[in-house]
Amino acid sequence: MEYETVIGLEVHAQLLTDSKIFCGCSTKFGATPNSHTCQICLGMPGVLPVLNRKVVEFTIKMGLATHCRINPEDVFARKNYFYPDLPKGYQISQFDRPLAEDGWVDVEIDGNKKRIGIIRIHMEEDAGKLVHDEAGPFSYVDFNRTGVPLIEIVSRPDIRSPEEASAYLRRLHEILVYLEICDGNMEEGSFRCDANVSIRPEGADEFGTRTELKNMNSFRNVQRALEYEVKRQQYVIEGGGKVIQETRLWDDAQGTTHSMRGKEEAHDYRYFPDPDLVPVAIDEAWIEQIRATLPELPVEKRERFAREYGIPPYDAGVLTTTRALAEFYEETVRLTGKPKIASNWVMGDVLRYLNEEKRDIQDSPVTPSALAGMINLIEKGTISGKIAKEVFEEMYRSGKGPEEIIREKGLVQITDEDALKKAIEQVLAANPAEVEQYRAGKQKLFGFFVGQVMKATGGKANPALVNELLKKTLSSP
Amino acid sequence: MKITKAEVEYVAGLARLEFSEEGKEMFATQLNSILSYMDMLNRVDTSGVEPETHAISLKNAFREDGVWKSLDPEEATKNAPEERGNCFRVPKVIE
Known part of the structure; x- marks a missing residue:
């Protein structure tokens, strides 16, 4: 059976602000662990986050550049879950009132334009970094990245092949870097991507069961992971099995995806509006002011x-x-x-x-x-x-x-006819046999003479002039 | 009864809380009484009133993008049960 691939991508891009989204700690990469932390990003009791204006401006920029509608009133929400890289026990994100919605970008596949829809772009804070101990039963937490501003860009499931996914990602990456709102460094995690992928029989209306892929940190890996996953799902279905909805990790070294360990409990994030952060109101004047700063894309x-x-x-x-x-x-x-x-x-x-x-x-x-x-x-x-x-x-x-x-x-081109004539005469005198053959009709030796003259002048002879003078000299015995 | 004991157990699980049987009964009762109060509020005619997410009408409280002095890593990890190399050390977690 022929299958159609359906892919939707979630991209997280770190914004190029100097300070974090809700506090004044630096966003610089690679500092001593926990040296860019304070009471706010560590989630101490009683502190209040205050929104960095630049985060809003940068997100509006991306929204405009991808033809989104900018919502006039945006609300931050708490996404509740437990993980050691999240000190507060919730991530401040946006839920039902994101900053930008309903946009698109065009990508080109083999010379054909294809439009990929964008469902939404919202602002949120990044989580910390965990390093797992190779030897002992420990993990180490560095909260420097906690609170670094992110935008999440969610595509519609419009993508039909791993190549399209890769082209879409490159397009988003290019726009972010052009807007100078993200450095686009994939190795340092400034631009990350998760993919939802499913397959369905060609012509079917319903989507198949999807899996979510994580841990792909380059354009190439996104494409490889998707190619692998599509084949895996086909194999499962053709073997009479069913694709299970789950999160799978890409393993770069093995070139495969594998199911994430642990029980697959359904996520229940219990989003609710964050009472610590007042709504963001964006009027037309602000939007137009930012639109005027957009560079040529x-x-x-x-x-x-x-x-x-x-x-x-x-x-x-x-x-x-x-x-x-x-x-x-x-x-x-x-x-x-x-x-x-x-x-x-x-x-x-x-x-x-x-x-x-x-x-x-x-x-x-x-x-x-x-x-x-x-x-x-x-x-x-x-x-x-x-x-x-x-x-x-x-x-x-x-x-x-x-x-x-x-x-x-002394690289000036020799355009002095006398100097060149002299060089030509020397070359001809040094190669009498070739001269005779040339005059007897072996025309292709001409290139040999040109080469010899260029060599004799250290490549500095004007080639057009050498051609002209050589022809003249060779034809007049 | 809107909230069953099973729902109390589910929500407690999400919050990583453990309760005794009596505790679960108690919270079910309390949560139900809160919800019936909400039902009372629901009887108020709010057609034509925009839903609000906040109790105050303030909008756009911003700070300008600027770096301030962070805590020293020693200070930041002072409350940590265990600290190694300026990091918080926790039991191993693999997602």
Whole structure:
């Protein structure tokens, strides 16, 4: 039987505020355990949480960027459960009145657009971190992460394949990073994802029983975990069994999912409005004020790059991966007026050198103006494209400007006809047998002579001029 | 009787509380009397009144995003029954 896969994703994104959602403790990652805690985030009796305004603003931003409706009045609710990473015995979240609802994002699968619905985006606090003792019956709790602001983005079950799930996640990730409201670091847990997945016979209206997948900390793992889980469910159903509604953990090393241990008691979180936090009222004026600060989003930028600069969609896609990269490219184009050449250099040498060292474009030792300066020198004929590769490497290593390097290394292209003629004569004199063969009709030796001349001039000869002069010399005995 | 003993046991379980048989009976009675008081309130005509989540009408109590001085880890873990390496040490829990 043919099956259809149905996937819904819940994404948790840490917001890039300096302080926590309800207190002034730092949100910085990697500090000494429990050094970013206070009476409020430790849940001491009698303390009162006060909402960080930036959390609301950032969440409105994400809501607007994903075409959600921003609810005029939003309420925080307590989600009650016991776990040692939750000091209060409840998590402050939102329940029936989340900040944003009913949005969507478009993703592209094999060149086709597909719209994925968003049910809701709500604000909540993160929980602490637990480290389990390998040797003893202990766990260690660090509450530094407790109270770090999160938004949870819940998709509709519109996703029909692991590839679509991965494309949707990349799109959300890209938007969050573009908005500068989340650093998107998956390894540090700033962007996390849980997946609900089920399968049903093709054409069926009812959803099948779903499982919830956790512990997938990269785009690749989300896709692998979903692919595995879909196969597993098919196997269960075709073997005459039934899929059980449960939470399963992805095991990266094994490449499998396994049921979470312990009894599967139904969750009963007994949500109720948090009496310590007053409602958030958002009026049109506030929404419009935030809308005005929205940057051009990746999809729009991509389309504009292709249109305005006439570069292929692939180039536009690569160059808009981050806002900083797009800015680097646009600045280079502005200074050269050569969109396609700039694109080749940025996507080629710039990104290759940076990727080798795992550096971000912000840390590039070659600035857009240095790169543009070099491109302009190629265009003027001062250096050849081949020499430019060498100049670029030196610019990257030393941070020096192109002119300085060319001067220091004597890399200026030889366009002096007399000098080139002399080099050509020497090459021909040193290779009499080849000259004879060439003149006897072995035309393909021409490339050999060009190569020899370039070699003799240390690659600095102007190739067009070498071609011209060689042809002339060889045809006149 | 709206609340049965079974419901008291269920809610107590969620709150990790244990009661004696008499205790369960007592809470069932008390919870039922609270709910019958709610029933009395339910008889009031509230059509046209928006439901409220809070007793005061204040909205938008914010703080600006700024970092303050946190507790020292030693201070933060002072109440912990057990502490190791600035962490709270608890019996092993695997979700």
